[in-house]
Structures are given as structure tokens and as C-alpha cells.
Amino acid sequence: MRSISAMRSLLCASSHTFLRSSGSTLRTPFFSLPFRPDLSCSKLGPARFVSAAAAKARIGGGGPVMDVRAAQSGEIHVIVGPMFAGKTTALLRRVHAEAGTGRTVALVKSDKDNRYGLDSVVTHDGTKMPCWALPELSSFQDKLGTEAYNKVDVIGIDEAQFFGDLHDFCCKAADRDGKIVVVAGLDGDYKRNKFGSVLDIIPLADSVTKLTARCELCGRRAFFTLRKTQETRTELIGGADVYMPVCRQHYSDGQIVIEAARIVMDREIHSDPRCEVSHC
Ligand SMILES: Nc1ncnc2c1ncn2[C@@H]1O[C@H](COP(=O)(O)OP(=O)(O)O)[C@@H](O)[C@H]1O
Numbered sequence: 544m545r546s547i548s549a550m551r552s553l554l555c556a557s558s559h560t561f562l563r564s565s566g567s568t569l570r571t572p573f574f575s576l577p578f579r580p581d582l583s584c585s586k587l588g589p590a591r592f593v594s595a596a597a598a599k600a601r602i603g604g605g606g607p608v609m610d611v612r613a614a615q616s617g618e619i620h621v622i623v624g625p626m627f628a629g630k631t632t633a634l635l636r637r638v639h640a641e642a643g644t645g646r647t648v649a650l651v652k653s654d655k656d657n658r659y660g661l662d663s664v665v666t667h668d669g670t671k672m673p674c675w676a677l678p679e680l681s682s683f684q685d686k687l688g689t690e691a692y693n694k695v696d697v698i699g700i701d702e703a704q705f706f707g708d709l710h711d712f713c714c715k716a717a718d719r720d721g722k723i724v725v726v727a728g729l730d731g732d733y734k735r736n737k738f739g740s741v742l743d744i745i746p747l748a749d750s751v752t753k754l755t756a757r758c759e760l761c762g763r764r765a766f767f768t769l770r771k772t773q774e775t776r777t778e779l780i781g782g783a784d785v786y787m788p789v790c791r792q793h794y795s796d797g798q799i800v801i802e803a804a805r806i807v808m809d810r811e812i813h814s815d816p817r818c819e820v821s822h823c
């Protein structure tokens with residue numbers, strides 16, 4: 544019993560220290576948002592709203608001004624699904640809604656995704672929002688500078704499957720720094736194997752949303768991404784030219800067709816007199 548109450552006092556003491564340790568009031572958005580997405584049908588539900596006044600009251604308002612963001616505990620929300628499921632759309636809606644409540648937001652994507660340039664996160668239907676394109680998440684704080692990083696309340700991460708340090712970053716940002724982290728990425732690759740570290744952050748998450756697309760072949764719900772080419776490396780940047788969303792049945796059928804095409808192509812290559820493979 545004594546050890547439980549000792550632990551409670553220790554936890555209380557450390558949370559007070561945390562509250563007092565940092566700066567100023569709720570801030571305006573990190574950047575202004577150049578687009579107006581339709582927020583009415585967000586699949587993530589309403590963004591958590593905490594007005595500056597309400598938040599101050601929650602931490603004993605009326606006293607000295609305290610850092611509203613640091614006073615809140617962090618959160619991690621994960622959005623997964625196949626390509627074309629609306630993951631980026633949901634991420635942008637969420638980040639936009641958070642900015643609308645007066646929170647300071649910042650958006651990050653992997654610099655491997657150069658499909659539409661590096662300065663914006665862009666959905667497949669063209670909605671965009673400025674972002675930081677980074678090789679790894681550990682460079683985020685340095686890139687912003689510590690002062691700007693401390694002011695950020697909400698961090699949106701797109702193309703999360705490409706960040707090797709996703710788990711470490713999310714832990715620190717939410718647990719240590721009190722940030723709301725919204726992560727969008729592919730849970731599985733074209734082979735339906737887990738992709739990068741996206742699944743590793745599920746145990747850290749407050750919420751997990753798995754979105755579905757429409758099967759390009761039959762219009763039913765699509766849970767998987769079919770790669771239409773013969774490329775076998777896991778990471779291959781592309782859009783509708785290379786990938787399509789498919790239902791379970793058309794994923795299996797598609798794999799058979801692609802494998803058959805690969806065999807035919809191999810035969811053609813090896814029957815060519817210029818082929819130098821020894822068994823030909
Ligand atoms: N098979 C498809 N090919 C091209 N675009 C599609 C296809 N299916 C849906 N889309 C478009 O993609 C949008 C979703 O884009 P986005 O949010 O970028 O998805 P995700 O991030 O999950 O890949 C949909 O609203 C729709 O307009």
C-alpha cells in the first residue's frame with residue numbers, strides 16, 4: 544500500500560513540474576491554410592476542441608499564464624488503409640480542423656514521395672497543404688528549430704510507411720512533448736506484408752482508423768493495393784499508373800495474372816538468342 548501511495552505522490556509531483564516548466568499561451572496556426580476542404584464528413588469524427596479559455600480553466604486558470612499545449616497530454620491517431628482510401632484527405636481534414644481551433648499545426652511527409660513536388664502534401668484528387676519533406680522524423684525538430692517545435696501543438700505525418708524512426712518519434716512527441724500526432728500511412732505493401740513501422744505504433748495509439756477504397760475492378764470495398772507492374776522492390780513511388788485498389792477476390796485474381804505475365808515475360812527474355820543466362 545505504501546509503495547502505491549508513494550508512486551502516486553511521485554507522479555503528481557512530476558506532472559506539476561511538467562506544467563510549470565514551459566512557456567506561453569495558445570498560439571495561432573503555424574501557417575495559414577490555403578484550402579477549404581469539406582469538413583462535414585470527416586471519417587475521424589470531430590477534432591478535439593479545447594478553447595484557450597477552457598484549457599486555461601482546466602489547468603487552474605486565473606493564475607499565471609501557462610503553456611496550454613504542454614499542460615495537455617499527447618495523443619496519437621493512426622489512419623491506415625490501401626492506396627486511394629482517403630488517408631491523406633482524412634489527415635488534411637483533421638489537421639485543418641485542429642488549426643481552426645487555434646492550435647499550431649505542422650505537416651510532415653517523407654521526402655521519398657516526390658510525386659507532386661516536396662513542398663506540399665497532395666491528395667489523389669488534388670487537395671494540398673504545405674509541408675516539410677524530410678528523410679527521417681528525427682530531423683523535424685532541427686529543421687523547425689527548438690523554439691518553433693515547442694510551439695507546435697499538432698504534428699501531421701503523411702506517408703508514414705517510409706519513416707524508419709516513426710515509433711521513436713511518435714513516442715517522444717506524444718509522451719514527452721505533449722503533441723497531438725496524426726499519422727497516415729499504408730499498413731501493408733503490395734504483397735500485403737506490413738509496411739515500414741506503421742503497425743508498430745498501433746500499441747501507442749489513442750485511435751486507429753482503417754479506411755477502404757473502391758475496388759477498381761468491381762466497385763466493392765477495397766482493402767488492398769495491387770501493383771500492376773513487374774517491379775518487386777517494396778518501395779516504389781507511384782500512383783494510379785502503378786497501383787490500384789482492389790477487393791479480396793480481385794487481389795487474389797490480380798496476383799495470378801501478374802505472376803502469369805511474369806512467367807511469360809521471363810520465357811520471352813530467355814528464348815531471345817541475345818540472352819546470356821547459362822541454362823537458356
Ligand atoms: N482508383 C483510383 N484511382 C485514382 N484516384 C482515385 C481512385 N480511387 C479514389 N481516387 C481518388 O482519390 C481520393 C483519395 O485520395 P487520398 O486521400 O490521397 O488517398 P490515400 O492517401 O489513401 O491514397 C478519392 O477521394 C478519389 O477522388
Ligand SMILES: Cc1cn([C@H]2C[C@H](O)[C@@H](COP(=O)(O)O)O2)c(=O)[nH]c1=O
Nearest residue numbers: 625626627732733768777778779780781
Ligand atoms: C502499395 C505500395 C505503395 N508504395 C508507394 C506508392 C505511393 O508512392 C505510396 C502510397 O501513397 P498513398 O498516399 O497511400 O496513395 O507508397 C510502395 O512504395 N510500395 C507498395 O508496396
Ligand SMILES: [Zn+2]
Nearest residue numbers: 758761790793
Ligand atoms: Zn473487386
